[in-house]
Amino acid sequence: MNRFIILLAAVLMTACNPTAKLPNIQTQADAAFNQADYNKAYTLYKEYINVAKANQVNIDQALYVKQAQSCAQLNKIDEASAIYDNLLTNDANIKYISEYAQMLQSNGKVDEELSLWTKHKNKLKEANLLKLSTERIISLNAAKSQHQAVVDTYAEKGNVNLSKETQLTYIKALKALKKGHAAIKSCNLLLKEYPNYIGALEWKAKYYYDKAEKRYKYEMNKYNKKKNATTYAYLRRDLKKISADFRIARDTFIKLRKQDPKNKSYIKYLKNAYLRLEQKAEAAKMDKLLK
Secondary structure (H helix, E strand, C coil): CHHHHHHHHHHHHHHHCHHHHHHHHHHHHHHHHHCCCHHHHHHHHHHHHHHHHHCCCCCCHHHHHHHHHHHHHCCCHHHHHHHHHHHCCCHHHHHHHHHHHHHHHHCCCHHHHHHHHHHHHHHCCCHHHHHHHHHHHHHHHHHCCCHHHHHHHHHCCCCCCCCHHHHHHHHHHHHHCCCHHHHHHHHHHHHHHCCCCHHHHHHHHHHHHHHHHHHHHHHHHHHHHCCCHHHHHHHHHHHHHHHHHHHHHHHHHHHHHHHCCCCHHHHHHHHHHHHHCCCHHHHHHHHHHCC
16 A cells, blocks of 8 residues: 555655656667667757756756757758757867768768868867868868868868868869969979878879970961971970870879879870880880770
8 A cells, every 4th residue: 555655655656746747758879879769869858858858857968969869860950950069159069060061061061061170170179070160161162162262271270281182173173274383383292291192193294295285286287377497497396295194194103003003094194105206116015005
């Protein structure tokens, strides 16, 4: 009888005081979260938040973080974003920006992620977050073909050591802005640090080849329109300058082939460079490899 009375009293207390059930809800929610049962965790955390808010009970920020993570796992992106945005109003929670950004990145939210990093970049103090922020802002602007924004962000990086991939993105932005001299200078610096970085080697080889080929066709077209001894002398002078670029392209593609001997693209470029340099025997060797 006494046991029944105690149980009945507990039920009545819970009914009269909804907050009494909060510890049990959180325990169940945490257990579900730890077992990766995010549907159940989401439902329970939401119930906890609703009850707590209705009764002016303070909610631990760790619970909000788990609810945001549950939302992310369930692709409730807008709901997760709202929670993260609220958390980030407190500078002490800035560490959560990386998981928030990762969620946006995973869901292709380019504009939203860019806005996130841009909005909070002045709050970042830790080296790893500064590096991640700078690299993501550069990458996201590059994806939007915002080349000037890429260059501006790179210029503001300070002492942050960026990845070789991000440095190459900056180099490509410089070229897109028709700043070829600055781009090749930066590429050479990158290759000094990473001599075998294929991405930078390919960019350099193609840059010099395309530059030389474009100039070669221009000069030949100009000469063919007006052939005489004088224009021929000018042509020889200009072709000599152009050959220097073809040689750089050739030598860089040779280095690339050492890393990937069967790469057909490298072989085609080499064949054409050899032809422009009048190295017909070497061009013939490349031609055989293409058959």
